[in-house]
Amino acid sequence: MSVFDFFGMMANDIAIDLGTANTLVYKKNGGIVINEPSVVAVSTDNKKIIAIGNPAKLMLGKNPDEVRVIKPLKDGVIADFQVTELMLRNLILRAQKKRLLVRPRVIVCVPSGITEVEKRAVRDSALHAGSREVHLIAEPIAAAIGADLPIDMACGNMIMDIGGGTSEIAVISLSHIVVQNSIRVGGDKIDTDIINYLRKKSNLYVGVQTAEKIKTTIGSANPLKQELTMDVRGRDIVSGYPVTIKITSEEIREAISETVATIIDAIKRLFERTAPELSADIAERGIFLTGGGALLKGLDEKIRKTVDLPVHVVPDALECVVKGAGKVLDDIDRYRQVLIKRIED
Ligand SMILES: Nc1ncnc2c1ncn2[C@@H]1O[C@H](COP(=O)(O)OP(=O)(O)OP(=O)(O)O)[C@@H](O)[C@H]1O
Ligand SMILES: [Mg+2]
Structure with a gap:
């Protein structure tokens, strides 16, 4: 049985545009459910999360020593694993709006120029953050699908x-x-x-x-x-x-x-x-x-x-990549061939 055979039946599958500036989450058949800056504020003594997304971005440049404000992605790729995972876990949970009974299948958009090591890092972070299966799509392809190009x-x-x-x-x-x-x-x-x-x-x-x-x-x-x-x-x-x-x-x-x-x-x-x-x-x-x-x-x-x-x-330029990945999620039979085939271990 193909790994995709259940895609159509699963309601909680999601697509994520994990961007350097903004992270967007598209829920299958539900549209964009999260659109927040990729910023996390953590306490310096106990490493607990203080804020994620918009409220964390507002703290940039205004934080005391007790609070670290982190942008866990740099140049389109993960720079801080631990914090990326924390952020992803939080966003995946929020997108589900409930405890994860069935862990979701996830499509993550990645820059087309990324290395195998960087691909593995994205896949592993999404897996540790609670997804069951992770598929990657190159951002330009997702953007082109989102822009309705033929x-x-x-x-x-x-x-x-x-x-x-x-x-x-x-x-x-x-x-x-x-x-x-x-x-x-x-x-x-x-x-x-x-x-x-x-x-x-x-x-x-x-x-x-x-x-x-x-x-x-x-x-x-x-x-x-x-x-x-x-x-x-x-x-x-x-x-x-x-x-x-x-x-x-x-x-x-x-x-x-x-x-x-x-x-x-x-x-x-x-x-x-x-x-x-x-x-x-x-x-x-x-x-x-x-x-x-x-x-x-x-x-x-x-x-x-x-x-x-x-x-x-393109209209909705900021949402185009995640919209394209969402279209792939909604109609996987049509778009299967656009996913990145395999990540070398
Ligand atoms: N009206 C605007 N004029 C100029 N720049 C803008 C405008 N609106 C947003 N930006 C800039 O666009 C960038 C964010 O774009 P986007 O959300 O597409 O990036 P990202 O997907 O998070 O990053 P990447 O794809 O590099 O990982 C920010 O640098 C932001 O300042
Ligand atoms: Mg982007």
């Missing part, structure tokens, strides 16, 4: 997922990745760029939460029709006192321009390795962007100008 046809589909820790770009045809490029640069790097820029240019020290807020409020990759300003509070590096200064979207664009260029360069490099017939399909259909980074103002326009091709930001 991935099973003999046709080149180019999708780029720009997350917190990684940006992955892939060309998919006949349900498989033909070529891919993965860079460990994403939204987190943009936040760091903003912190460094303000420190150097304005003598202002801000934390990651503020940097992210600046990025999502006035950050842009391309000149805006109406440039924006924002009052930012931070610490003056010289005096040490809290101050508020006005910053502009032009300044932030300069701060992040190098990282934006790196992301666009990854697209150009992939085209160099893409067969001409597939390139022709992509030229006609365009490049599809997903992930939170795709929401950076003017990024689509900047890419369009640089590579001279149509660019589309």
